[in-house]
Amino acid sequence: MTDTELRVSKIQSGTVIDHVSAGEALHVLKLLGIDGTEGTTVSLGMNVPSDRMGRKDVVKVEGRELSDSEAEVLSLIAPEATINIIRDYDVVEKRRVERPTEVGGVLVCPNRECITNAGEPVDPTFAVLDDGLRCEYCGDLVREDITAHLRD
Amino acid sequence: MRHDHLLTAKQLSRADIETVLDRAAAFDDDPAAAAERHADALLALCFFEPSTRTKMSFETAAKRLGGDVIDMGSVESSSVKKGESLADTVRVVEGYADGIVLRHPKQGAAKMASEHVDVPVVNAGDGAGHHPSQTLLDLYTIREHAGLDDISVGIMGDLKYGRTVHSLAHALTNFDVHQHFVSPESLRLPRSVRYDLHEAGAQVQEHDSLDAVLPNLDVLYVTRIQRERFPDEDEYEAVAGEYSITPETLEAAKDDLAVMHPLPRVDEIAAAVDDTENATYFEQAHNGVPVRMALLDLLLDDD
Numbered sequence: 359m360t361d362t363e364l365r366v367s368k369i370q371s372g373t374v375i376d377h378v379s380a381g382e383a384l385h386v387l388k389l390l391g392i393d394g395t396e397g398t399t400v401s402l403g404m405n406v407p408s409d410r411m412g413r414k415d416v417v418k419v420e421g422r423e424l425s426d427s428e429a430e431v432l433s434l435i436a437p438e439a440t441i442n443i444i445r446d447y448d449v450v451e452k453r454r455v456e457r458p459t460e461v462g463g464v465l466v467c468p469n470r471e472c473i474t475n476a477g478e479p480v481d482p483t484f485a486v487l488d489d490g491l492r493c494e495y496c497g498d499l500v501r502e503d504i505t506a507h508l509r510d
Numbered sequence: 511m512r513h514d515h516l517l518t519a520k521q522l523s524r525a526d527i528e529t530v531l532d533r534a535a536a537f538d539d540d541p542a543a544a545a546e547r548h549a550d551a552l553l554a555l556c557f558f559e560p561s562t563r564t565k566m567s568f569e570t571a572a573k574r575l576g577g578d579v580i581d582m583g584s585v586e587s588s589s590v591k592k593g594e595s596l597a598d599t600v601r602v603v604e605g606y607a608d609g610i611v612l613r614h615p616k617q618g619a620a621k622m623a624s625e626h627v628d629v630p631v632v633n634a635g636d637g638a639g640h641h642p643s644q645t646l647l648d649l650y651t652i653r654e655h656a657g658l659d660d661i662s663v664g665i666m667g668d669l670k671y672g673r674t675v676h677s678l679a680h681a682l683t684n685f686d687v688h689q690h691f692v693s694p695e696s697l698r699l700p701r702s703v704r705y706d707l708h709e710a711g712a713q714v715q716e717h718d719s720l721d722a723v724l725p726n727l728d729v730l731y732v733t734r735i736q737r738e739r740f741p742d743e744d745e746y747e748a749v750a751g752e753y754s755i756t757p758e759t760l761e762a763a764k765d766d767l768a769v770m771h772p773l774p775r776v777d778e779i780a781a782a783v784d785d786t787e788n789a790t791y792f793e794q795a796h797n798g799v800p801v802r803m804a805l806l807d808l809l810l811d812d813d
Binding site for chain 1: 518595596597614615616617618619621622625636637638639701702705
């Protein structure tokens with residue numbers, strides 16, 4: 359049993375996101391809407407040595423299981439990530455993130471003139487391209503720094 | 511053509527385009543044949559931005575098909591002024607009409623509107639996004655003058671914000687067309703359009719001056735460079751002067767070059783050009799009626 363797995367087993371229930379690209383852990387928290395004020399118990403490992411990745415981040419969130427849409431967006435900022443769902447100290451589900459063809463609800467379009475930024479009842483939706491994202495409404499491309507467009 | 515809505519030119523295949531243009535040609539040849547095709551149809555015109563040609567030609571097209579229009583009127587006199595959302599507006603209008611023609615300042619507005627209604631939505635301009643019905647009449651005009659294959663088309667002016675440019679560029683990728691984009695550096699094509707042209711394998715070149723490319727062109731599509739795109743008046747005047755057309759400019763062009771413009775023009779095509787054989791822009795505007803008749807005929811058809 360490795361040190362990382364040992365730490366995983368210490369969570370009573372919640373989610374452990376392992377193999378996050380080094381330096382992306384805080385973006386993962388932003389994606390999950392966690393800023394520390396909601397009382398969730400969170401542990402972070404940043405730049406942890408990893409056989410597979412050299413360095414990686416690990417995020418542990420107690421009392422919360424990652425939704426499918428959150429996992430989809432996670433795949434864009436941490437394509438190597440593995441998600442461990444923990445219940446009663448056991449890993450009940452372990453899966454890799456899968457790159458979706460479309461993501462919606464968690465990112466905002468960078469184009470201020472896009473209808474999704476006009477107060478209308480519409481969820482910004484993005485097509486996932488090989489090298490970025492594309493707004494399904496205005497067609498704008500997001501290629502750099504996807505995490506800068508996470509919805510607050 | 512099997513589409514519920516017309517939202518962008520990107521959705522149109524070559525076959526779709528040819529279907530619309532062929533039907534437009536048939537209406538052009540025999541306007542009487544169209545007279546009662548949609549006798550009960552009521553088309554809603556929802557223009558959140560000013561329009562002359564687009565709105566009037568859709569109205570004319572609906573009436574020439576035997577139908578009629580209802581007009582939202584200006585934003586100033588509508589419930590939009592009270593803060594009503596576009597989504598609510600189109601849901602209400604859907605109950606009144608068989609189709610909605612929508613112009614709106616926000617990009618993607620027509621797509622969003624189409625998700626809230628079951629009647630066809632035609633995008634008549636969404637900010638700096640798309641204007642596909644204009645593109646269909648542009649293609650009709652190009653086909654009449656030069657054919658749609660094995661031609662060179664120059665597109666000049668405000669390529670960044672010009673929605674007619676974006677839609678035309680997309681549509682031309684369906685044909686064997688070499689596209690030359692002529693503009694100042696600051697008004698070049700947006701990244702999203704370049705991406706699509708690249709993905710489509712389009713033959714594209716960009717130029718900062720018309721001089722080198724003009725002699726090779728079969729069509730020159732001129733667009734207006736807007737004053738508000740420039741930080742100061744002097745810079746605007748300098749750029750606008752460089753991207754304008756006079757009879758002297760055309761001396762270097764092929765005799766049968768078709769000069770087109772979506773209109774309105776300001777100074778970018780001198781009035782003296784109107785008297786040349788090259789001036790095609792008024793004919794282009796007139797083509798809006800048969801082309802929009804064909805488009806409405808296809809979209810309103812329940813078969």
